[in-house]
Amino acid sequence: MWTRLAIAALAAGLCAPAHANEPLSAIDWLSNSVAIPPVTPDASISPAGPIEDISVAPLGAPQLDAVGLLPVSVTGLPADLWQESSGRELSRQIGALPPDLLPSMQRLLYTLLLAELDAPIGDENALFLARLDKLLALGALDQAQELLERAGPTNPALFRRWFDVSLLTGQEDRACAAMRAAPGIAPTFPARIFCLARGNDWNAAALTLETGNALGFITEAEDALLIRFLDPEFADFAEPLDVPHRPSPLVFRMYEAIGTPVATGHLPLAYAQADLRSITGWRGQLEAAERLARSGAIAPNRLLGVYSARLPSASGGVFDRVEALQALDAAVLGGDADMVAMALPPAWAAMREAGLEAAFASIYGERLARIALEGDAATLALWLGLLSPSYETVAAAFEENASARFLISVARGLPTEPDDARETAITAGFAETTELDLQLKAMLDEGRLGEAILQAINRIAAGQDGDLADLTQGLAVLRRVGLEEAARRAAIEVLILGPEA
Structure with missing residues (x-):
C-alpha cells in the first residue's frame, strides 16, 4: 500500500510539466515520457555577475556536439568544420532547411548530421539536439537511435x-527496461504505467x-486510454475513443495495443x-516505404524489397507504381532491350509522379546504361545513369551523345557553352572567377565552413525553385570547400528533375 509519504516523493519527481525547461530544438510530436524538473538555484551561492556562459562537465566526458557515427576518414570533411561557429x-540553420531538398543535398545533409566532428563554440549541446531532431523529422529513426546510443541517452532531453524512437521501432520493452535502470530519469505517470504493464506488473500499473x-x-483523455490499455475487457464494451490528430509515440503505441491503430499518413515521417x-x-508498408525513401531515411533497396514482396491484387495509386516497377524489373533481369524499352517510360513516369526518381536511379541507373536502347528509352536510361552513383562512368x-552535351x-x-538561363547559372557556379556574395565570403574567410555548407544547401534549394543567382552561389561554395561531387550531382539533378525537364 502506498503511503502519503511515498506519493509525495513520487510527486516531487513527476509534478513538473513535461514541457518545463524543454530544449528549444524539441519537435512538437515527442511524447512527455519523462519529467524535466525545474532547476532550483542554490540560495547559498550569490554570484557577483551572470554565469550563463559557464558550462560544467566531468573531466574526460565527451562533448555531445562532437558525437557522430561517421569519422572524418569516411566523410572527408575537416574535423574543425563546426569549430568556428x-x-x-548552426542549430538554427539546420532547423530552417527546407524539407524538399535535391537528393544530392539530402545525402550531404545526412553526412553533416551523422559526422563525427569537433564541437562548435559554446558547449551547449544545441547542435547535437538539432542534428537529432532533423533526423527524426526526416524519419531516419535507425540513424537517430544509433547516434543517441553512441552519446548515451542519460539526460531527460536525450x-x-x-x-x-524505441516505441516507434517496436523496441518498447528495451526502452522500459532502460527507464527502470536509470535512476536519474523520472518517468511521467503515463510512461510509468505503460512500462509497468509491459513488464506484466498490472497491479502496480493500476495503482499508479x-x-x-x-x-x-x-x-x-489519458485516463480513458490507460484504462482501456490496462483492461482489454473494458475496451470491448466502452465507447470508442476519438482518434487523436497528433498522438505522441506513447499514445500511438497504446492505441495500437487496444486494437485501434492510428493511420500514419498525416503524421510526421x-x-x-x-x-x-x-x-x-x-x-501500408508500400506507402510508408515511399515516404521514407523520398526523405532518404531508408535505402533504395529496401524500397525495392517492399515493392517486390508480392504481386498487386488491386489497381490505382501505389499499386500502379508497383506494377510498373515490377514490369521493368522483369525486363531488366531478362536482358531484353525491346521489353525494357516498353517498360521504362511508364516506370519513370510512375516514379517521377511519386518523387522517387533518385531511389529509382540508384536501383536501375547503372544497369540500364549497359542496355542498347533507342529514342525516348535511351534518353531516360541516360538520365537515370547520370542520377545514379555511377554518373561519371555513364557520362x-x-x-559522344550530342543531344545531352551540356548534361x-x-x-x-567541365560545363560547355550554355544554351539557356539555367545552364548559364550552372556554368557560373563551376567557374573559378565567380565571386561569392559578402555573406558567403565572410563565412569562408572566417573558417565557418559548416555554416557555408548549410547555406549552400539552402541556396541550391532556392535555385531548384527558380532563383538562379542562388543556384550559382550554392554550387560555387560547394566546389570551393572541396565538395566537387555534391556540386556536380546537384547540377545534374537541377537539369533533369527541374520543372522544365
Whole structure:
C-alpha cells in the first residue's frame, strides 16, 4: 500500500510539466515520457555577475556536439568544420532547411548530421539536439537511435527522444527496461504505467493510474486510454475513443495495443517507420516505404524489397507504381532491350509522379546504361545513369551523345557553352572567377565552413525553385570547400528533375 509519504516523493519527481525547461530544438510530436524538473538555484551561492556562459562537465566526458557515427576518414570533411561557429546558430540553420531538398543535398545533409566532428563554440549541446531532431523529422529513426546510443541517452532531453524512437521501432520493452535502470530519469505517470504493464506488473500499473488521477497528473483523455490499455475487457464494451490528430509515440503505441491503430499518413515521417513492420498490411508498408525513401531515411533497396514482396491484387495509386516497377524489373533481369524499352517510360513516369526518381536511379541507373536502347528509352536510361552513383562512368560512356552535351559535360565537371538561363547559372557556379556574395565570403574567410555548407544547401534549394543567382552561389561554395561531387550531382539533378525537364 502506498503511503502519503511515498506519493509525495513520487510527486516531487513527476509534478513538473513535461514541457518545463524543454530544449528549444524539441519537435512538437515527442511524447512527455519523462519529467524535466525545474532547476532550483542554490540560495547559498550569490554570484557577483551572470554565469550563463559557464558550462560544467566531468573531466574526460565527451562533448555531445562532437558525437557522430561517421569519422572524418569516411566523410572527408575537416574535423574543425563546426569549430568556428556558434552551436546555437548552426542549430538554427539546420532547423530552417527546407524539407524538399535535391537528393544530392539530402545525402550531404545526412553526412553533416551523422559526422563525427569537433564541437562548435559554446558547449551547449544545441547542435547535437538539432542534428537529432532533423533526423527524426526526416524519419531516419535507425540513424537517430544509433547516434543517441553512441552519446548515451542519460539526460531527460536525450532519453525522451530515445524512448520515443524505441516505441516507434517496436523496441518498447528495451526502452522500459532502460527507464527502470536509470535512476536519474523520472518517468511521467503515463510512461510509468505503460512500462509497468509491459513488464506484466498490472497491479502496480493500476495503482499508479489511481495515484496519478488523485494527484491530478493524468488528463481525462489519458485516463480513458490507460484504462482501456490496462483492461482489454473494458475496451470491448466502452465507447470508442476519438482518434487523436497528433498522438505522441506513447499514445500511438497504446492505441495500437487496444486494437485501434492510428493511420500514419498525416503524421510526421517518423511514424511511417512503424508501418514497415510485418504486422502492417502491404499497402501500408508500400506507402510508408515511399515516404521514407523520398526523405532518404531508408535505402533504395529496401524500397525495392517492399515493392517486390508480392504481386498487386488491386489497381490505382501505389499499386500502379508497383506494377510498373515490377514490369521493368522483369525486363531488366531478362536482358531484353525491346521489353525494357516498353517498360521504362511508364516506370519513370510512375516514379517521377511519386518523387522517387533518385531511389529509382540508384536501383536501375547503372544497369540500364549497359542496355542498347533507342529514342525516348535511351534518353531516360541516360538520365537515370547520370542520377545514379555511377554518373561519371555513364557520362564517359555517352560522351559522344550530342543531344545531352551540356548534361554530360556537367557530370565531368567541365560545363560547355550554355544554351539557356539555367545552364548559364550552372556554368557560373563551376567557374573559378565567380565571386561569392559578402555573406558567403565572410563565412569562408572566417573558417565557418559548416555554416557555408548549410547555406549552400539552402541556396541550391532556392535555385531548384527558380532563383538562379542562388543556384550559382550554392554550387560555387560547394566546389570551393572541396565538395566537387555534391556540386556536380546537384547540377545534374537541377537539369533533369527541374520543372522544365
